[in-house]
Amino acid sequence: MTFSIKEMAKKARIASRQVAKLTASKKVEVLNSIADNMLKQTDKILAANKEDLEAGRQADLSEAMLDRLTLSEQSIGNIANAVRQIAAQDDPVGSIRDIRRQPSGIEVGKMRIPLGVVAMIYESRPNVTIDAAALCFKAGNAVVLRGGKEALHSNLALAECIHLALKSHGVDPNAVVVVPDPDRAIMNELMTLNQDIDLIIPRGGEGLIRFVSENSRIPVIQHYKGVCHLYVDKAADEVKALSLLMNGKTQRTGVCNSLETLLVHKDIAASFLPMAAAMFAEHKVRVHACENSIAYFDGAEPATEADWDTEYLAMEIAVRVVDSYDQAIEHLEQHSSGHTEVIATQDYSRAQQFIRDVNSAVVMANASSRFSDGGELGLGAEIGISTSKLHAYGPMGAESLTTEKFIVLGDGHIRQ
Amino acid sequence: MTFSIKEMAKKARIASRQVAKLTASKKVEVLNSIADNMLKQTDKILAANKEDLEAGRQADLSEAMLDRLTLSEQSIGNIANAVRQIAAQDDPVGSIRDIRRQPSGIEVGKMRIPLGVVAMIYESRPNVTIDAAALCFKAGNAVVLRGGKEALHSNLALAECIHLALKSHGVDPNAVVVVPDPDRAIMNELMTLNQDIDLIIPRGGEGLIRFVSENSRIPVIQHYKGVCHLYVDKAADEVKALSLLMNGKTQRTGVCNSLETLLVHKDIAASFLPMAAAMFAEHKVRVHACENSIAYFDGAEPATEADWDTEYLAMEIAVRVVDSYDQAIEHLEQHSSGHTEVIATQDYSRAQQFIRDVNSAVVMANASSRFSDGGELGLGAEIGISTSKLHAYGPMGAESLTTEKFIVLGDGHIRQ
The missing domain is CATH 3.40.605.10 (Aldehyde Dehydrogenase; Chain A, domain 1)
Structure with missing residues (x-):
């Protein structure tokens, strides 16, 4: 022809x-x-x-x-x-x-x-x-x-x-x-x-x-990679946070709106990370953990600097304990791919602050990153996802x- | 340093x-x-x-x-x-x-x-x-x-x-x-x-x-060139149209919002073009005219195909008589630089139609192209003018x- x-x-x-x-x-x-x-x-x-x-x-x-x-x-x-x-x-x-x-x-x-x-x-x-x-x-x-x-x-x-x-x-x-x-x-x-x-x-x-x-x-x-983060705040409802984590990481792995990094506030780490570890074990999620969280996970590997920027697109996740909300934001400013970030918190002011502070394309409070999709966001369908702001x-x-x-x-x- | x-x-x-x-x-x-x-x-x-x-x-x-x-x-x-x-x-x-x-x-x-x-x-x-x-x-x-x-x-x-x-x-x-x-x-x-x-x-x-x-x-x-057009419709108020033409062409010539092409409906050409010719003569505007308008201007040159796409940035203008509104739109679709186009008409429906039909960055009815400027449009100032739609x-x-x-x-x- x-x-x-x-x-x-x-x-x-x-x-x-x-x-x-x-x-x-x-x-x-x-x-x-x-x-x-x-x-x-x-x-x-x-x-x-x-x-x-x-x-x-x-x-x-x-x-x-x-x-x-x-x-x-x-x-x-x-x-x-x-x-x-x-x-x-x-x-x-x-x-x-x-x-x-x-x-x-x-x-x-x-x-x-x-x-x-x-x-x-x-x-x-x-x-x-x-x-x-x-x-x-x-x-x-x-x-x-x-x-x-x-x-x-x-x-x-x-x-x-x-x-x-x-x-x-x-x-x-x-x-x-x-x-x-x-x-x-x-x-x-x-x-x-x-x-x-x-x-x-x-x-x-x-x-x-x-x-x-x-x-x-x-x-x-x-539309470049989606390194999506879930930040579990110290005021998170742990059951809801675990459900967001499971849905975000395990429902589908080969998609850009799946979770790649979990950030956990230090005050909630001791109670939340064992729950996360059990869920990861059940779903065979490979873990790359920071030095403050590695003890919670059987067989986890130490997270390297490169892990914070990796889109695994697999049953694999990076985990980091942060000292404060500010440190979580700092982490996002350095490593966010501009796609989707989620906070899990019951603290009204904190949720509002996160929604304003984080300038990724989609910013969520207490909802799964998997909703970051034209159909779910009410567009009917999507012709693409722009990770640049222009x-x-x-x-x-x-x-x-x-x-x-x-x-x-x-x-x-x-x-x- | x-x-x-x-x-x-x-x-x-x-x-x-x-x-x-x-x-x-x-x-x-x-x-x-x-x-x-x-x-x-x-x-x-x-x-x-x-x-x-x-x-x-x-x-x-x-x-x-x-x-x-x-x-x-x-x-x-x-x-x-x-x-x-x-x-x-x-x-x-x-x-x-x-x-x-x-x-x-x-x-x-x-x-x-x-x-x-x-x-x-x-x-x-x-x-x-x-x-x-x-x-x-x-x-x-x-x-x-x-x-x-x-x-x-x-x-x-x-x-x-x-x-x-x-x-x-x-x-x-x-x-x-x-x-x-x-x-x-x-x-x-x-x-x-x-x-x-x-x-x-x-x-x-x-x-x-x-x-x-x-x-x-x-x-x-x-921000590329501004080849701005004034279309004088058959239902134009000729005094207003002449004033738009004079302001658009002669107030300042070295700017992107000055007029470069005049399109005139054939039904109004015989009465409007002599007025335009007198004004051009007074302001020493050099004219590049189509074959149907050249007789109205002393010393005009025949317009070439290139004239329809030229940003003169000088006391110089291209003039064309069109048979119909549709022919004017066709001319714009071929030669508009996407900057600013103006219609002069007292016909309400025609003005509305022009505003919808023409997809230049600024589309005007009965106003001077010289208003196409951030300050005049209410932006306080402008950081630039985009002639691409993105x-x-x-x-x-x-x-x-x-x-x-x-x-x-x-x-x-x-x-x-």
Whole structure:
């Protein structure tokens, strides 16, 4: 198949002008129609997915990769539901805020508008195709989707559900472009098309993200590692704290919102750490402990400086006893990856202070770090998680795919 | 003088943690104290400025450059007033919005927080030193200021006003770092310090901005050219439209918010263009005209394709007659630089439509493009103008120097 990625991006730019002007209700109709099409075409999608899985097994993909690639009737239903949730959210485009009359007499406000064209570069998860298309469309953007070659058949089957919905509502199908050839050279060319693409979001391993960040001529949203912390304050409810620790560390380990470091206030260490140790033993969690906590854990290794910055993504955790709240904050200032930090405390003032003091993308009091996810935070789905503070910070939903322009209303006003 | 820019950035990072936690009223006190100090030290600042001007004359700086470099008692008063205006604005930090309970029971909202450390790279205008310091401080950030060598003495004298105010209020003076050696090598090193600097804002010529964008490892706010358009609709009030045209083109020409292109609806061309021609003749504005308008102007040159994308920054303008509103929009979609566009019309619906259809950073109905400026738009001052849509779009005030984090309140909630 020969095609030009440059031409595709240009067509997406043209389509983006139509999408930007669609009414909120038209966008809701199209999104619900995408969800309907997915349910109607479940068999077709599963057949395409089977092709990808068979090719994947022949290519000796890892089990983890095959797992991410696999769709089922249930997962298709879940993805369709996420699309309906996105459809049901407030429309982020067109809202006007803060109109104020200035001393010159002009009225100035800000109006929320789409970014234009967003490009996604991702690996093998086919759900990203739908999530990204739905979020970009909700935000009034066109999107260029370049998924991994392992998921190509699945992605094309999902794209058909999208294109049918667009066409049946009179929307230019180039509003959602699925790149039909996931060749590396295509990706490299995509990153140079700053005339027609406004933002690139890479989703995948750190290598991919660094590669895109360093080579793209288009702004990039970066999502680096999540070294998430739970700080158990001296005023913590120990049962709740243990439950946050267990959920954060053991529910799923290969995800960026799992816990990697436990900080414990010294006044509660003697009663809390034995409970933590028993839970770790039960779940076979390997422990890297500081010198003040190592005695509580059977077979723990001494934590090195490197442990405080390690994303284990496994049944493995670093543990440190801190002398004070301030020392916990200091630890976070040095080692936080800016993703998610949690305090367990029953002390109202302390919880409030932590929420203000810690400037990670997601800061929690008495809730599991595993909630740090677009769906759980109320975004319907997420197109990515930004760990840099520019433009967006944390899980990105439709609103993160928009910007604001100034609007000025005068009646022949000129500047003196 | 030997110093390490790396060390300075690290100190700014440490100071930024204190600034982020200052109360709104403390920040107001410090800002007003900066303004007071400027008035008290006017003689000292003017003496330092004189040194720069003398060195500048010896170095054969252009008159335009000397003009930008020159301070006066009045301009110092104006800059101090801008600081008081910034002080008087709503504090952008700490506001919480959209707290909603999620199906899991957790409460999720967003809180506005500072970016951290901002670096400014600018040329010879000493007012940028104060504007940037005041806006960054208001937003709870530390700032590293690297001005041009032509303004070094002026900048250091202004920095003293800032540092006195910080110290007298117990704030770490590294919250505002003025780089004492504006060597190019220092700038190059500055752009690599992504551990301690969150954002770089270059202000100056296109060459500087491109250089920083292409070489920085820190996110950069880009401010490219302003090709601002006035579209005179068929339903325009011609007297008002002429006044917008005159103010936009002739009040100041060397600025990015001056008009570069006039689009006129064909139905009003025969009556409006002779008025425009007379005004242009009076102000000696050179005209590049399309084939349908050239007959109206004495000595006009035929407009070439390149004229539609040219920022003249001079008494020079491109003129085109369009067949319809849609053709005007099409022209903007192809040639807008994303800065500022204006419609002159008495047609209510048309004005509303233009405001929605055009996605430049500043879109105006019946007001002069010259209002496209942080001060006039109510920001007190501006730290820069972003012509890319990411993070900020248009003139950037204190709020543009912040971001939002998610906050999550639970009571031991874990993910199912």
